[in-house]
Amino acid sequence: MTRRILLQVHPTRPEAQEAAALIGAELRRNGITPISEDEIDGDDVELSIVLGGDGTILRAAEVTRGRRTPLVGVNLGHVGFLAESEVEEAADVVRRAVSRDYTVEERMTLDVTVTLPDGTVHSSWAINEASVERDDRSRMLEVAVGIDGRGLSTFGCDGVVLATPTGSTAYAFSAGGPVVWPDVEAMLVVPISAHALFARPLVVAPTSTMAVEVLARSFSGAQVWCDGRRRIDAPPGSQIEVVRGAEPVRLARLHTAPFTDRLVRKFDLPVSGWRGGGS
Template sequence: MQNVFKTVALIGKYQSPEVSDAVLRLALFLRERDCEVLIEQGTASATGVGAGFCIAAFDQIGERADLAIVLGGDGTMLTAARRLASHGVPLAGVNQGRLGFLTDIPREEMFEHVGEILAGRARRDTRMLLDAEVIRAGERVFQTTALNDAVVSKGEIGRLMEFELHLDGEFVYRQRSDGIILCTPTGSTAYAMSANGPILHPGVTGIALVPLCPHALTHRPITVSDDCQIEIVVQAPHDARIHFDGQSRFDARAGDRLRVRRADHVVTLLHPPGYSYYSILREKLHWSAAPRLP
């Protein structure tokens, strides 16, 4: 059977014996299917898998790979998605973590579903990214992208912080709270869901703004258009800490402005035949499960 994808990169969760074994077995499987196999540099170093295969950095994967397969949890997928988004490399995920909203291929069915994807029977799913920057005294001092969310929080202080929210240059409100989450539809089932934010279907073109413990019962989550520019202004005397996908952070000062908009690039996820977003929600969130008896 002819493969749609000729060059496949493998990206694994670091420091996991189970992932090391899965990476090796999948690499051998792909080689048997006449695929050129690239092992991501950090994955090869951490797992010891790499002898006999081409070792490649993320930039090289972006230039050469037709497909990247992530073996790990959603955190591993978030990293790979951000690093490869500008190259347009589609990603598929084998769940070696806990929830697996993004890495939706069960490890027990890895060979079957990867074979289906190689044969071109995958379902394509496009996800938006956030482009974020921090402005201080008129100068940009930090810039990054996020697939899930940007979270403005009070950091280490044991009291509320204060900030202003502006949308497309218009003042919306001033809020005292523990912070606010700005999330994509992909991130709506992550931290934002824990803060009582809405679940947004991936096809929704919007960004959810979810307050964290606001000091007013009337502050509710709101979803804005994905072409909106969002600005959070940290108010004196408070500083703040800003997290992006829970993996990078920036320590903001009073007066700093966080500006967030939809990124120019998108992430393409490949799902095996029969994939259903609602089925994932039922499974991961235990919808329709029978109540436990005391």
Template sequence: MLEEMYLTAIGVIMNEEKPQAHEVARKMAQWLSARGIQMGIPLTKVTELVNSTSHELTQKLEKLDFVVVLGGDGTLLNTARLMAPFQVPLLGVNLGRLGFLTEIEEHDLFPALDQVIAGNYTIEERMMLQAHIISEEGASPIFYALNDVVVTKGANPRMLRVEAFVDDELVATYSSDGLIVASPTGSTAYSMSAGGPIVSPDLQAMIMTPICPHSLDARPLVISQNKVIHVTVRSPYVDGLVTVDGQPGRPLRWGESVYIQKASVTCSLIKIKNRSFFRILHEKMQQGRI
């Protein structure tokens, strides 16, 4: 449960593209101020965090006790990657369409904050992925994903040919539109759309799912958390494109590889409602919204 210090330094991060986000954020700032609760950072747009290299901002993020995320699942994914090195818990408020990852709806925000103040909540740790690219220039910095790391062919109409290895042992060579490596949380996202299995988020595993493979025997694989997956492009005329949680990607050229494994950090989600993953899954399936 949250200790008293959690009420002294919280952050509010919003998706500025959501029309109601600014008004909700303003009301929340007033609500916190009336209770003497300090905002560890000013009301912050998620794009400002993505683009910021400010050392001062980084120091403030390190000191936050938790973050309220105003947006949809995409905003929460962006915030999860940014906050992963700091291990700061997140409370997701759905202002979007899906709301599979976010904990509460807009109308529940202030009752939910009262619950947090009273200590009536739990923390759910979600496994994340970490990845880096190996090219002629060497290794890239590590980047984190809550949902998935994907190698696709981009806009090229030709198929992409990739080799997939697990602990340096060749598993398969795929001619396809690409390959998804998902966390259990990401199993209900792109991987599911490509025919991958739904995996309970409390498991520690990775799911490797080919996208539109040109083969009848290409099937998704569930792989141990202790393994390292690496995907190497073997298309001389088609570059791959690496994307993380659906964000703009980086080209992956012939012979270059992306290495993916369980991250050394997790995403901490504040849970207030007593809803299991399977209840949420049933609700979303009934609504046709995942």
């Protein structure tokens, strides 16, 4: 059977297009057929090489969802937490892909259900987070937050982020949430600019159900954004429930370095003096 590898490329960055052309040529030289998104016609795509930043990888996950195709990111963005390699390491990515010299890591996702006041139900999913945000920037969002069917707190806020460990370095991090190692089985609830004494970031069990109700008295309706890509409008009276996703996202890993090293490198953290080392 012909081996096929999907190339998913940032649509507007010339360097991504150039790198894709070189990678495609090298794959062909090794007897592997590179394909584009519109050539997917089955489940026999062994790997997706994604050229871009984290946004491109999130889009790539949409395309491959349901196919169990692992993604390996070649970073052309700024931080690129989901990416495995930088663009100057693309040749090594090809070499490892050809020899199938990589491991596959499964990351938790979220399943999102939004029930509107009229009973209409919308569903979506997320890799990083589902964020409940006010739709009127001049008005406060009034919400009630619950865990496992029990009310926890009500407050006015700009929004609430419900995140995976993968998403702890994305929007949840910007909102003041903790960084959670990706192999930790947990989910996060992070209020945004909440007007309340008890509105701290929470870490809950992976079996929990996180809920946000947009109170009928809210000054603003909400928009539920999944990974900042898929939006569901949630007027006052809506209920949002988020649980661990039934389908994980699969990331191909080329390196065995611990997450600590990735964190230090991506955020350029100072480690001088650690155990007397550094300069």
